Amino acid sequence: MNYEIIINSIASIGVILSVIFLAYQIKKNTQASRANYYDSLNKTNMEFLRQLVENRELGELLEKATSNWDNLNEDDKRTSNYLFIQLFRHWENMFYQHKLSVLDKQLWTNHLNTMIGYFHHDGTQEWWLKRKMAFAKDFRDFLEKTEKPKQIYPTIKDLTIKNK
Structure with missing residues (x-):
């Protein structure tokens, strides 16, 4: 029975670590998505201004x-x-x-x-x-x-x- 408690505890710790890792990955993905949007926003601004500068x-x-x-x-x-x-x-x-x-x-x-x-x-x-x-x-x-x-x-x- 002690083995069962140890195995369940290890499994629970594994689940908790997986959830923490998943949350970290989601945060990084959100940051990457925002960075891509900011880059796109900047490119759109620069393209609009470029046409006004060039012409x-x-x-x-x-x-x-x-x-x-x-x-x-x-x-x-x-x-x-x-x-x-x-x-x-x-x-x-x-x-x-x-x-x-x-x-x-x-x-x-x-x-x-x-x-x-x-x-x-x-x-x-x-x-x-x-x-x-x-x-x-x-x-x-x-x-x-x-x-x-x-x-x-x-x-x-x-x-x-x-x-x-």
């Missing part, structure tokens, strides 16, 4: 659209629309990753500041009123409930004017 006119157009959508001609609205959709889809993805607690809080806060800053520009608001139905309701509600910052995120034109 100066595209960058200038986005600045114009952000400031005043309604004054753009049809071709500029078409191109700006695609840029805004690309940017807002990226932000929508980040919003959902934040809701799932995948995004680090500090990383979310930093991106949120940029998102809200650009969202509250006049031109972006003009575009948003016409295109917001293309996005998920909870993402729309989230953006629309944000307060306009006291100091709106400056465009490059804003920075240039202030420095003169």
